Amino acid sequence: xxxxxxxGKKLLLAGLVAAVLIVPLLMVYGLVYDRESQSxxxxxxxxxxxxxxxxxxxxxxxxxxxxxxxxxxxxxxxxVSTQRxxxxxxxxxxxxxxxxxxTQLDPDRKAYAIYQSVVFSGQIEGTASFELTDELVSLDIAxxxxxxxxAELRFGISDPRGLTDSAQVQIGGQSAELxxxxxxxxxGGSGFSAPVGEWSAEQPLSVSWSYGLRGSHSIAMIxxxxxxxxxxxxxxxxxxxxxxxxxxxxxxxxxxxxATYAGITNLAxxxxxxxxxxxxxxxxxxxxxxxxxxRVADQAITIGLVDPVDLxxxxxxxxxxGFLFIGFTFAALLMFDIVGGARVAAAEYLLxxxxxxxxxxxxxxxxxxxxxxxAYLLAAAAIIGLLTAYNAAVLGSWRRAGFIGxxxxxxxxxLYVLLxxxxxxxxxxxxxxxxxxxxxxxxTRRVDWSAVGRDENGTNEFA
Numbered sequence: 301x302x303x304x305x306x307x308g309k310k311l312l313l314a315g316l317v318a319a320v321l322i323v324p325l326l327m328v329y330g331l332v333y334d335r336e337s338q339s340x341x342x343x344x345x346x347x348x349x350x351x352x353x354x355x356x357x358x359x360x361x362x363x364x365x366x367x368x369x370x371x372x373x374x375x376x377x378x379x380v381s382t383q384r385x386x387x388x389x390x391x392x393x394x395x396x397x398x399x400x401x402x403t404q405l406d407p408d409r410k411a412y413a414i415y416q417s418v419v420f421s422g423q424i425e426g427t428a429s430f431e432l433t434d435e436l437v438s439l440d441i442a443x444x445x446x447x448x449x450x451a452e453l454r455f456g457i458s459d460p461r462g463l464t465d466s467a468q469v470q471i472g473g474q475s476a477e478l479x480x481x482x483x484x485x486x487x488g489g490s491g492f493s494a495p496v497g498e499w500s501a502e503q504p505l506s507v508s509w510s511y512g513l514r515g516s517h518s519i520a521m522i523x524x525x526x527x528x529x530x531x532x533x534x535x536x537x538x539x540x541x542x543x544x545x546x547x548x549x550x551x552x553x554x555x556x557x558x559a560t561y562a563g564i565t566n567l568a569x570x571x572x573x574x575x576x577x578x579x580x581x582x583x584x585x586x587x588x589x590x591x592x593x594x595r596v597a598d599q600a601i602t603i604g605l606v607d608p609v610d611l612x613x614x615x616x617x618x619x620x621x622g623f624l625f626i627g628f629t630f631a632a633l634l635m636f637d638i639v640g641g642a643r644v645a646a647a648e649y650l651l652x653x654x655x656x657x658x659x660x661x662x663x664x665x666x667x668x669x670x671x672x673x674x675a676y677l678l679a680a681a682a683i684i685g686l687l688t689a690y691n692a693a694v695l696g697s698w699r700r701a702g703f704i705g706x707x708x709x710x711x712x713x714x715l716y717v718l719l720x721x722x723x724x725x726x727x728x729x730x731x732x733x734x735x736x737x738x739x740x741x742x743x744t745r746r747v748d749w750s751a752v753g754r755d756e757n758g759t760n761e762f763a
Contacts, residue, residue: 307744311634314649342412351461358484358491361395361505362453395572401426401528404533407605420536439574449497449498450495455483457492457513459515471497471506520603522599524569539603543599544601611672615667652691684708
């Protein structure tokens with residue numbers, strides 16, 4: 301019989317029911333992951349025709365040149381070695397001596413069913429100056445071997461689907477013809493190029509360009525050259541700054557942000573202005589994959605348009621606090637059972653726990669439709685009302701049920717604070733657990749865990 305159980309057995313029973321609830325909590329956790337995967341697929345469909353995260357680089361000046369190589373052959377019959385000379389065509393990669401880039405991002409949200417993705421339309425404008433420095437001598441390339449009439453400028457864009465029809469490049473004040481593809485290695489060869497035309501290399505080559513670009517989530521730039529300055533402005537109020545360099549100046553307000561990366565030099569980048577390979581530094585030519593995964597990742601500057609309400613990460617964090625709710629609620633029911641003599645059965649623990657788990661399912665379902673904040677309020681109100689009414693029958697008193705309801709309301713309030721306060725969430729959570737443990741210790745200080753659930757005088761403290 302329920303009334304014959306000792307407090308120790310009741311504690312064990314509550315613990316077993318709580319352990320059983322691990323299974324539905326894990327299922328909810330898996331459900332959050334599944335819905336998040338569906339959201340990412342939906343966002344991919346949104347950006348498929350718009351443009352993904354964009355990475356920019358360039359321009360880089362590419363000058364073909366003729367090089368003579370010597371090949372040694374040994375005749376097998378007479379053992380005589382002979383040498384042959386032949387000319388091959390190679391490329392010299394010239395980074396800008398200085399470049400200034402201005403970027404304006406106009407963000408927007410695109411929807412697919414109930415899912416949304418942050419996209420942007422951008423306008424990129426810049427100027428650059430190129431010179432043939434004394435590094436040409438160190439590379440052992442003769443100036444007269446350069447095929448200057450075949451030189452071209454290459455601009456890198458990781459996802460050229462986002463290019464609009466407003467692209468234009470001016471070389472020495474003259475408009476240049478643009479060609480698709482043939483971008484720098486840093487962007488996997490994607491982008492566009494423009495022939496330089498007539499240039500004697502006696503004077504610096506001045507270049508200006510502008511183009512419209514669409515993308516999503518983030519924009520990155522790979523600096524290259526003697527000195528790079530990049531300024532980005534946008535009305536988006538929630539940027540993130542990551543990558544190899546942080547902005548020297550930045551301003552973030554509710555009306556948007558501006559960020560300026562000033563004075564990124566080739567010394568900081570470890571680059572030569574002139575190189576035989578389309579890569580920074582003097583390392584051997586890597587494969588395309590090695591370059592993109594290693595060197596490019598190290599030098600890219602990234603600005604993300606962060607969605608401040610990532611509902612899946614918030615629901616995921618909320619589910620991790622599921623046992624906090626179950627533990628506190630079961631502890632309260634156990635105190636009413638042991639000290640107050642309310643006699644709570646295993647099925648009643650289980651049904652109460654099921655209601656607590658259902659909160660997270662409702663939170664996820666509502667959040668996808670109305671947003672996290674309203675969904676949290678609706679789900680919490682529904683579960684508090686349900687469990688308060690149910691426990692009024694279980695505990696035989698609306699007063700006791702009101703205590704359960706007030707405790708749940710406080711827990712949901714604290715959880716909301718924890719979900720929005722990352723810095724001190726661990727401190728708040730540990731203090732909350734300390735207070736709960738202290739309260740349970742105080743309430744059960746006179747309980748004989750091997751006897752019936754009443755104090756020494758035979759009275760019910762919580763009656």
